[in-house]
Amino acid sequence: NAGVTQTPKFRVLKTGQSMTLLCAQDMNHEYMYWYRQDPGMGLRLIHYSVGEGTTAKGEVPDGYNVSRLKKQNFLLGLESAAPSQTSVYFCASSYRFEFWTPLPNTGELFFGEGSRLTVL
Amino acid sequence: GENVEQHPSTLSVQEGDSAVIKCTYSDSASNYFPWYKQELGKGPQLIIDIRSNVGEKKDQRIAVTLNKTAKHFSLHITETQPEDSAVYFCAASRQGKSTFGDGTTLTVKP
Numbered sequence: 001n002a003g004v005t006q007t008p009k010f011r012v013l014k015t016g017q018s019m020t021l022l023c024a025q026d027m028n029h030e031y032m033y034w035y036r037q038d039p040g041m042g043l044r045l046i047h048y049s050v051g052e053g054t055t056a057k058g059e060v061p062d063g064y065n066v067s068r069l070k071k072q073n074f075l076l077g078l079e080s081a082a083p084s085q086t087s088v089y090f091c092a093s094s095y096r097f098e099f100w101t102p103l104p105n106t107g108e109l110f111f112g113e114g115s116r117l118t119v120l
Numbered sequence: 121g122e123n124v125e126q127h128p129s130t131l132s133v134q135e136g137d138s139a140v141i142k143c144t145y146s147d148s149a150s151n152y153f154p155w156y157k158q159e160l161g162k163g164p165q166l167i168i169d170i171r172s173n174v175g176e177k178k179d180q181r182i183a184v185t186l187n188k189t190a191k192h193f194s195l196h197i198t199e200t201q202p203e204d205s206a207v208y209f210c211a212a213s214r215q216g217k218s219t220f221g222d223g224t225t226l227t228v229k230p
Contacts, residue, residue: 004163031216040129042209042222043164050216059121059219090163097216099151099171107152107213111163 002026006091006112013081013119021076021115023091030096032074033058033109034066036087043090049074050096081119089115122147124212126221133200134229141224143210144192150212150219153186153193158207158223167208168195200228 004025013019023032030051035043035058045058047066055066063085065077074093078085092109123146133139145153151172156164170177170184170193177184181200186193197204205228211218 035220040222042126043220045217045219048217058217092163094216097152097213107154107169107216107218108166109154109156109164109218111165113161113163 004091004093004110004112006089006115008115009113010116011118013078013117015082015119017081018077018079019081019117020078021089021091021117023074023076023093023112025072025074025091025093025110027093027110028071029093029110030071031094032068033092033094034064034074034076035090035092036060037090037114038087046076046089078117081117083119085117086119087117089117091115122150122212122214122219124210124219124221126210126224128224129222130225130227132227132229135200135202137200139195139197139200139204139226139228141195141208141210141226142192143194143212143221144190145212145219146191147212147214148188148191150214152213152218153184154211154213154218155182155184155195156209156211156220158209160206164209197226200226202228202230204228 033048049068154169158164
């Protein structure tokens with residue numbers, strides 16, 4: 001049981017190049033998320049998905065695209081990288097949140113180890 | 121959208137002392153409030169959470185309190201240990217979508 005796996009872990013890009021970050025989870029979670037983490041700014045939601053074939057914008061979606069063709073995978077794409085996209089990217093997954101369920105922690109986000117991206 | 125403010129940004133305590141981190145949120149529809157701990161080079165991990173129908177929750181040395189009227193919630197760590205040193209994030213969540221605070225770097229001095 002690997003949990004949430006992100007690839008690659010490190011990448012250096014030149015301005016204007018494109019790339020895709022891959023997130024895979026083996027917990028059969030419905031929801032998946034991409035966050036970016038910048039110093040002093042916490043985690044900001046880029047895009048998320050509530051199920052296979054669905055995607056939605058988060059707080060900072062500009063310059064990114066996502067796809068969720070399979071339930072276990074969530075891809076984050078940068079079409080034309082900019083220095084402002086230098087960041088650490090975290091993928092997370094969770095069960096569908098049900099407020100009245102007796103089970104604990106159904107709102108818990110399970111994070112990957114992060115992908116450090118530098119755009120020169 | 122939701123806005124979460126977290127204070128303080130840094131906190132230094134002596135081993136054995138208590139630590140308190142506070143957060144406020146803006147969206148009264150948020151109904152789930154988790155706290156995450158992030159160690160260097162790793163992804164955040166849930167340490168405790170609380171739902172909006174509960175005012176307080178405790179798990180050994182960690183407790184969380186929620187005041188829905190004032191829209192604020194707090195993390196309390198008692199008898200701190202050096203391994204508690206990390207960055208802590210609060211979040212406010214609605215329908216599975218979480219907004220995070222900017223984090224608190226906690227340092228526990230032996």
